[in-house]
Amino acid sequence: MAQPNCFIVNHYDYHLKHVKVRLKSAGDPGVFGVANRNSLDLVMKGRDTPExxxxxxxxxxxxxxxxxxxxxxxxxxxxxxxxxxxxxxxxYTDSSGKESILVDFNTGDCHTVTDSDGIDGGPAAKIEAKLSVDSLNPYAGKQLLITISPM
Known part of the structure; x- marks a missing residue:
């Protein structure tokens, strides 16, 4: 699968108040909130390699x-x-410890999973992964979107 250029975590009408990004070989930034309908944008590197x-x-x-x-x-x-x-x-790992595949880069498959007891005390959630192309700039390549919304 050709890797997308950008990785975006969106959330719609779901309050994410305690977000922590854990980094490898670097200090983690502090805990922060992501306001409703805003996103956390991350960059995908190594998209032309197997990993x-x-x-x-x-x-x-x-x-x-x-x-x-x-x-x-x-x-x-x-x-x-x-x-x-x-x-x-x-x-994605839910509060019971169950892991579900959102994206498989070997096959290119994207999935939707549910978290029935919610995220950080919130209502039941749907976590959806999908690839999209920026319609305003089709040369920008694909984006991987992970969207969190209430069920």
Whole structure:
């Protein structure tokens, strides 16, 4: 699968108040909130290689956590470590510890998963991954969008 240029976590009518980005070989930024209908934009690097890496300020992202640093309600990035995710896929981990594949970079498949008990105390959530092309700039390439919304 040709890797997309950009990775965006959007959320619609779902309050994400304790977002933590865990970085590999760098200090993690503090916990922050992402206002409704705003996004957390990350960059995909290595899109022309077999293994995809997600970056934030040029550091490899291991995880985006929505509970301020816990191990649950998290998106675990591909090819990071045995502590997070060694596979060439993006995984979502719910509060019970169940992992679900959002994106498989080997096959190009994108999935939608549900979190029935919600994220960080919120209502039941739908987490949807999809590839899109910027209609205003088709030469910009594909974007990987992960959208979080209430069910």
């Amino acid at each position: 995809c890496l997600i970056r934030y300020n040029d550091n490899v992202v291991q995880q985006v956590n929505f509970t301020g640093g816990g191990s649950y309600n998290s998106i675990n990035m591909p090819n990071t470590s045995s502590s997070f995710n060694e596979n060439n896929s993006i995984l």
